[in-house]
Amino acid sequence: MVATMTDTLHYQAGFGSELQTEALPGALPAHNSPQHCPYGLYAEQISGTAFTAPRHQNRRSWLYRIRPSVGQPCAEPYAQPRFTASLRPDTPPEPMRWDPPLIPATPVDFVDGLVTVAGNGSATLQHGFAIHWYACNQSMSERVFCNADAEMLIVPQHGALRVVTELGLLEVAPQEIVVIPRGIRFLLELTEDTARGYVCENFGAPFRLPDLGVIGANGLAAARDFLYPVAWFEDRTAPIQLITRYLGQLWQGVLQRSPFDVVAWHGNHAPYKYDLRRFNTLGSVSFDHPDPSIFLVLQAPSDTPGVDQIDFVVFPPRALVAQDTFRPPWFHRNVASEFMGLIHGRYDAKASGFVPGGASLHPCMTGHGPDAATVERALQADTHQTDYLTDTMAFMFETRLPMLLTDHALNGPQRQRNYLDCWADVRSRFAGPTHPQG
Structure with missing residues (x-):
């Protein structure tokens, strides 16, 4: 079952670093895709950039999981009209300001609590962005989310979150951020009664640390302050809803097993958190x-x-x-x-x-x-x-x-x-x- 809030979390540091982690000793094989992986695991690579991207820009991770992520169920549209790609071309050139979104009065989780505010570009052309609020009062239960369109930068404003991902667990509180790379399946659990914040979908090149130029070697955000999860897995066969964001639309299907079955992984295409106070x-x-x-x-x-x-x-x-x-x-x-x-x-x-x-x-x-x-x-x-x-x-x-x-x-x-x-x-x-x- 999904991790509880009493579980101890561990992290590894270094923005964009080649990381490696295993939940069972010896689960990482010596080669990327051996004929037989330890513990009978399957090797699966997830690539966040083109295979031929320059080495320093290439984002990919090798996952060693109990079952490969093939056999995704046939997708049907999922209705969430407030999480939308419909933008107004007649937006006026006027300064605007908004009050915070209200916490829902009925049970709503992260996916159903998303409300789109602004954007430009195209998920189809892999260019541009979208900005959303989220406001929710319950954890995602027996459902996971996967964004095939974009990397997601989540900025909590009220209420801490536990982020359960294929590559491990992260806890993030207000004044911290979490970034979920494109294609990584995850769910959000609330650690308090309610939660609210902001989301940026990035359709283009992944976020990176800026060069420092004449600033020198130190300043702004330090690579060592970006924290990545260590491997964590569950071996569970039970129906779980998969909601996928693809070409600006939401699609749903039912998995017959948990997607959080990655026993070990290495690479740099992975979720991470950062404390803005650092x-x-x-x-x-x-x-x-x-x-x-x-x-x-x-x-x-x-x-x-x-x-x-x-x-x-x-x-x-x-x-x-x-x-x-x-x-x-x-x-x-x-x-x-x-x-x-x-x-x-x-x-x-x-x-x-x-x-x-x-x-x-x-x-x-x-x-x-x-x-x-x-x-x-x-x-x-x-x-x-x-x-x-x-x-x-x-x-x-x-x-x-x-x-x-x-x-x-x-x-x-x-x-x-x-x-x-x-x-x-x-x-x-x-x-x-x-x-x-x-």
Whole structure:
């Protein structure tokens, strides 16, 4: 049966490293696919990139399992209309903000609790992304999920989760993230009564750590802080529902045995977790305001050098020391579209309205920045004193692609129709000469 919350979890560290682990001694064979595997296991490779991808970019793992994952049942459509690929091409170029989704009043698990907010691109063409909320009040029971379209980055905001995967077990709490690679079967168990958070589906190249360039060898997210599961298995023959995301649709079938029967594995195509509080934040120690790219945790590169398909950026607790500088995020417009979420506390650019579990969207070339109250406070601040931001944890999905919204995001009750009012009192401070009109 599926692991209980009292089981002890162990992890192995190192982002993208070639890892190996076995739940039974000697279960890993000396060669990838021997004629006879130890314990009568079957060898099965799962590849997350093309076979011929460069060695440093290649993602694949060899699994040694009790039964191979062949004989997948005939698929029938699974109805979950809120988890959708239907996006509005008439999305307006307007800043928007949303309240958190409500926890369901009836029993709902992770799959049925997904609600699509935004996206662009195509799962069919393996390009682009989709962003969702999840809100649920029960564990996935006798059902597993497999995303054949995308890698999934899950950001819990409320309620810890236990993630049961083919390659082992992970526990993830708010202010941590978990990434499930494309094609890995998993289920989510709640460790509390309710859970809520955000999900990013990445249809393109897998997330990776950014290069550090002139930063040097250290800074931002460290590879050793990314944790991977050790092998764990169950040998159970009982019907279990398999829900598959494929070509933007959901499909269902019934497996006659548990998919969590991998006794050993080695490779680097595997789920992992990361504690956002371990991010090594950089910033100016003299003057001026660095670009938000210094907060980059993970990037999914595009075909254009230096331009990512989607970035995952975090704004953690930090100290602001730059003098004679407007310290909050400055007013700006840029080519990227920015979807922000708040995990904990408050965000330093907004005095009110942006609450944990909520979200905002600032589309491509649409002006945005701190609200009027934050501007007033920042202009009066003594910048010769350090400003400690302690009660905060925000994040951003940033992309070069315009974000198309769902009808639910545009017209649902969570949308704050008065969001633009937060800038209404940003007044003119012009003190130059007045030129007559005409």
